Amino acid sequence: MKIAVDGMGGDYAPEEIVKGTVSAAREYGVEIALVGPAETMTGELAKHDCSGVEIEVINASQYLVEGEPPAYALREKRDASIMVATKLVREKKADAVVSAGPTGGVVAAALYVLGTVEGISRPVVGGPFLGFAPNTICMDMGSNVDCQPHQLLDFAIVGTVFARKMLNIQNPTVALLSVGAEEGKGNEQVKESYPLFQKAGLNFIGNVEGYDLPAGRANVIICDGFVGNIMVKFCESLGKTVARWLEERLNGKLPEGDVKEITNGLILATNAADAMGGGPLWAVNGVACVSHGRSKAEEIAKTIGQAKLAVERDLIGAMKVELAAARDKLKETGSQ
Amino acid sequence: MKIAVDGMGGDYAPEEIVKGTVSAAREYGVEIALVGPAETMTGELAKHDCSGVEIEVINASQYLVEGEPPAYALREKRDASIMVATKLVREKKADAVVSAGPTGGVVAAALYVLGTVEGISRPVVGGPFLGFAPNTICMDMGSNVDCQPHQLLDFAIVGTVFARKMLNIQNPTVALLSVGAEEGKGNEQVKESYPLFQKAGLNFIGNVEGYDLPAGRANVIICDGFVGNIMVKFCESLGKTVARWLEERLNGKLPEGDVKEITNGLILATNAADAMGGGPLWAVNGVACVSHGRSKAEEIAKTIGQAKLAVERDLIGAMKVELAAARDKLKETGSQ
Numbered sequence: 001m002k003i004a005v006d007g008m009g010g011d012y013a014p015e016e017i018v019k020g021t022v023s024a025a026r027e028y029g030v031e032i033a034l035v036g037p038a039e040t041m042t043g044e045l046a047k048h049d050c051s052g053v054e055i056e057v058i059n060a061s062q063y064l065v066e067g068e069p070p071a072y073a074l075r076e077k078r079d080a081s082i083m084v085a086t087k088l089v090r091e092k093k094a095d096a097v098v099s100a101g102p103t104g105g106v107v108a109a110a111l112y113v114l115g116t117v118e119g120i121s122r123p124v125v126g127g128p129f130l131g132f133a134p135n136t137i138c139m140d141m142g143s144n145v146d147c148q149p150h151q152l153l154d155f156a157i158v159g160t161v162f163a164r165k166m167l168n169i170q171n172p173t174v175a176l177l178s179v180g181a182e183e184g185k186g187n188e189q190v191k192e193s194y195p196l197f198q199k200a201g202l203n204f205i206g207n208v209e210g211y212d213l214p215a216g217r218a219n220v221i222i223c224d225g226f227v228g229n230i231m232v233k234f235c236e237s238l239g240k241t242v243a244r245w246l247e248e249r250l251n252g253k254l255p256e257g258d259v260k261e262i263t264n265g266l267i268l269a270t271n272a273a274d275a276m277g278g279g280p281l282w283a284v285n286g287v288a289c290v291s292h293g294r295s296k297a298e299e300i301a302k303t304i305g306q307a308k309l310a311v312e313r314d315l316i317g318a319m320k321v322e323l324a325a326a327r328d329k330l331k332e333t334g335s336q
Numbered sequence: 337m338k339i340a341v342d343g344m345g346g347d348y349a350p351e352e353i354v355k356g357t358v359s360a361a362r363e364y365g366v367e368i369a370l371v372g373p374a375e376t377m378t379g380e381l382a383k384h385d386c387s388g389v390e391i392e393v394i395n396a397s398q399y400l401v402e403g404e405p406p407a408y409a410l411r412e413k414r415d416a417s418i419m420v421a422t423k424l425v426r427e428k429k430a431d432a433v434v435s436a437g438p439t440g441g442v443v444a445a446a447l448y449v450l451g452t453v454e455g456i457s458r459p460v461v462g463g464p465f466l467g468f469a470p471n472t473i474c475m476d477m478g479s480n481v482d483c484q485p486h487q488l489l490d491f492a493i494v495g496t497v498f499a500r501k502m503l504n505i506q507n508p509t510v511a512l513l514s515v516g517a518e519e520g521k522g523n524e525q526v527k528e529s530y531p532l533f534q535k536a537g538l539n540f541i542g543n544v545e546g547y548d549l550p551a552g553r554a555n556v557i558i559c560d561g562f563v564g565n566i567m568v569k570f571c572e573s574l575g576k577t578v579a580r581w582l583e584e585r586l587n588g589k590l591p592e593g594d595v596k597e598i599t600n601g602l603i604l605a606t607n608a609a610d611a612m613g614g615g616p617l618w619a620v621n622g623v624a625c626v627s628h629g630r631s632k633a634e635e636i637a638k639t640i641g642q643a644k645l646a647v648e649r650d651l652i653g654a655m656k657v658e659l660a661a662a663r664d665k666l667k668e669t670g671s672q
Contacts (some may be wrong), residue, residue, distance in 0.1 A: 009432050115584055145523040178563040179478055183616065187481040187562040210569030212579040226523040227563055228516040234567060241468050241550040242578060242602065249598055254589060262585055266578065314340030 002094045003307050004085040007036030007044070008063035010100025011294050017100060018044035019301030024230035025053035027301060028308050033094050035085040038083055060084035066101070066293065070108035072331070082106055087288045093197055096287035096307040100278070100295040105280060106288065107143070119318055120154050120293070124282040126162065129232045131269030133216030135169060138177075141273075142229030149193040150174070152222050152290040155220040156202055157322050158282045165313040166279075166306075167219070168267035171203050177227060178207040189224065197222075203237050203328040232273070235287070239270020277302030280310050283319070338430045339643050340421040343344045343372030343380070344399035346436025347630050349605070353436060354380035356636030361389035362635060364644050368393050369430050369524065371421040396420035402437070402629065406444035422449040432623035432643040436614070436631045443479070443617060450622040453656055455663070456490050460618040462498065465568045465644050469552030472507060474513075475500055475618070476563030477609075485529035488512070488558050492538055492543030494618045497554035501649040502615075502642075503555070507539050511554035513563060514543035525560065533558075537665040557608055568609070576607020613638030616646050619655070623647055 005021045007014050014036060022045070031054040034041050038059040045055060049128050060081040073084065081099075086109045088094035099106045107123055116123065125220035126139030139162075140147070145153075147330045156174050163172035176193055178186035183194055184265040185207060197204045208217045213231070223231070243263040250259045268275045278291030287310045291303035310316075341357045343350050350372060353578040358381070367390040370377050374395040381391065396417040400409045410419065419433075422445045424430035435442045443459055452459065462475030475498075476483070484597055485510075492510050499508035512529055514522035521543060533540045535582030544553045549567070550648045559567070579599040586595045604611045613635040623646045627639035646652075 111663050130574075132581065141651065145515055173668060177566060179481055180563060190562075209567035210571075211573045213570050214573045223566075224523075227566060228512060230546035230559075230563060230567065234570070235546075237547045237550045238466075238574065238606075239578075245468065245605075246582070246600075250488060250600075253594065258589065262582070265585075266581075267403075269581075270574075284547070285650075308582075 001308060002031040002033055003057075003304055004033040004035055004088040004094035004096070004097045005304065006081045006099035007034050007041050008060075008081040009102070009106070010200065010291065010300070011247065012296055013100065015046050016175045016296045017222040017300050019048060020295075020297035021304065022048040022050060022055065023297060024301035024304035027036060028305050030304065030308050032056070033058050033085070033088055035081045035088070036263075037061060053099070053238055058084060058088070064105040068102070068105070070102070070104040073105055074108050074112060080105075082109045084115065088111060088175070088265045088289065090114055091305050095311045096289060098278075098289045098291065098303050098307050100245055100291040100300060100301070101293040102256055103290055103293070104334055106290050110284045110286070110288040114284050114288065116283050117285050117316070117323065119323060120283040121285050124155055124158055126155070126159060126228070126282060127276065127279045128236060128272045130214060131272050131275065132214050135163075135167060135219055136216035136221060137167070137219065138223065138232065140225035140228050141232050142225045144224060145226040145229070147189065149189065149196050149223035152189070152193045152197050152224065153326065154202055154283070154323065155327050156197060156199070156220060156222045156290040158319055159222065160202060161217045161315065161319045161322050162282070163168065165315055166309060169219050172203045172219035174202045174222065175205050175208040177221050177223040180209060180222045181207050183207070196330070199330055202326070236271045239267055243267050257265055274299070277306065279303070279306050286316060290325050337644060337647055338367040338369055338638055340369040340371055340394075340430035340433045341640065342417045342435035343370050343377050344396075346636070347625065349436065350376055350537050351378050351630045353408040354635050356383060356631075356633035357382040358386060358389060358391065359633060360637035363390055364641050366640065366644055368392070368420070369424055371417045372399065373397060373425070383622065390538065393460070394420060394424070396582070400438055400452040403440070406438070406439070406440040406458065409441055410444050410448060416441075418445045418561040419449065420654070422446060422624065425624070427452055432625060433649045434614075434627065434636070434639050434643050435626040436624045436636060437629040439629070441625055442626050444626040446620045446622070450620050450624065452619050453652070453659065455659060456480055456619040459620050460494055461489070461642050462495060462564070462618060463550035463612065463615045464608045465571060465616070466550060467608050467611065470505060471555055472549075472552035472557060473503070474557045474559065474564055474568065476559070476564050477563035477568050478561045480560060480567070481562040483525065483560035485532050488525070488529045488560065489532050489536055489662065490619070492533060492556060492657065493634045493662050494556045495558065495654055496538060496628055497651065497655045497658050498618070499616070501651055501654055502645060504556050508555035509541045510538045510556045510558065511541050511544040511547075513559040515545065517543050517545060519543070520525050523625045524637050535666055535669045536662045572610075573609045575603055576596050579603050610635070613642065615639070615642050616651065619624070622652060
């Protein structure tokens, strides 16, 4: 298996990206196509022990920088590292692409070069968001802010594949995020989605509330990207705020190491996306994984591990099959 | 000043309600109209020292129970304590009404008996929601799940009055809750609301994100009741989850009292609505305050204190003036 890595993406590129790539190549036993200015890449590789790992440098003369409008960047920088790396996947020279950003550029390159799977117009962002509920994922987390019921249903199907393939949950429960558990509670979007979810062959358990999120009441929790983005960012920020608050209260009362263990544990639990390193862009027609912009070597390595898993478990194939099956099911019941 | 108290509302009625009412009468120096079955109310009052406080019992033969559809309850139970208590406000025999629920019944009674202020069709629920950001309120928290931009603007005006009158902030900053700080970031609802907010004479500072909530980036944060309800319930639940997680880690390492102080402090900070006891139903044409269903004496007393404050500071009058002024301003600029 070969993973294309954007050597110039992320706040700590190229140093930390190359470092993480070398360690991932060894740890996961994957071949790497390291994409970026050849001289820079070779120079960075020289800093590490690369014996026994297969890393090929692919030259790309340009790269994206944070703040550029993605559409502009892609038009002006045809030889940007993320473009070259993503094209390797389209040309079947790599099985997956990994980049630490800028996210907008990675999404745009994935859309432009790989496209989305049939029937879904934009990539979907989602995954576990809370360490207290490790078997619960949320979709969408911000990619699609205005959604029709059929889009929420697509997220639910994609989420079901995620939970099955990446979290090893055989028959994941699915719920709509709403303001009350009873059918009929919610905004128009949720009320219209509810019957659609019932008929699509999902393991749909109804609505869950904000109150149910930390308890992981369902494996796959569905909301539009507006709600999901606000919820996940609030969670991350609240975790960090509470950690600082705790630090003030515990300092001097507990050994420094214990305080650090508790506050770090809390930050990790409330910043689960950071903790995972990164994950696939869902609904893209190929495996494209985004790592946080502030990723260091360890996070990049983890994201490469996620990409390997996604390829091994044939996420894209499974997603297409499930989407088609759900649509057939809805046609049978006359809902679509 | 006289406050009408629904003696039969809430999980711990009548015992805790009457107990809290007696202590509030003494603490805040307000007259009370205690509404409920006369014999029950008199019996409960007899358990307390009522010397020097003015509490009049007003008979109501019925009361609402949790789970009844509010519309049904109001139709079938004309003599329900919440109806009788709310009518005292309409008839100017009381200045405010306080009840611990069921919330749906209190809202329905307020709507039916008092009505809403001109131009707002439903009550608005909001207030401080996070102890870490005591000068930040969120509106709406669940009363209006599908909102048009002009409704969000109404919430912003109501919230501005809240912050000014109840939190003593002279010129409260107002923000829209969205997925990014820049203008143009957000769903259709936010994008359409943004120019309206700019023209209404508010101290509008733009969008804030989920990430900004704990930092209290604005005094008045506006969202529809779907987002607000999910966010506030998630906050409450996450706080309790983290408190339990902390308890496990701190037990045995810190004295029991210190552990309790920290976990209780965290729960209080993340369950600010509980901590306040309760607050006014906004946009109702009269002061109607709801306390949580699980309120005990202390919370009921606090809610009566909130009601007193709302009357003293003429919330309803201020709200009407501000709403009219904002509408005039929008007319001038041709936006409405």
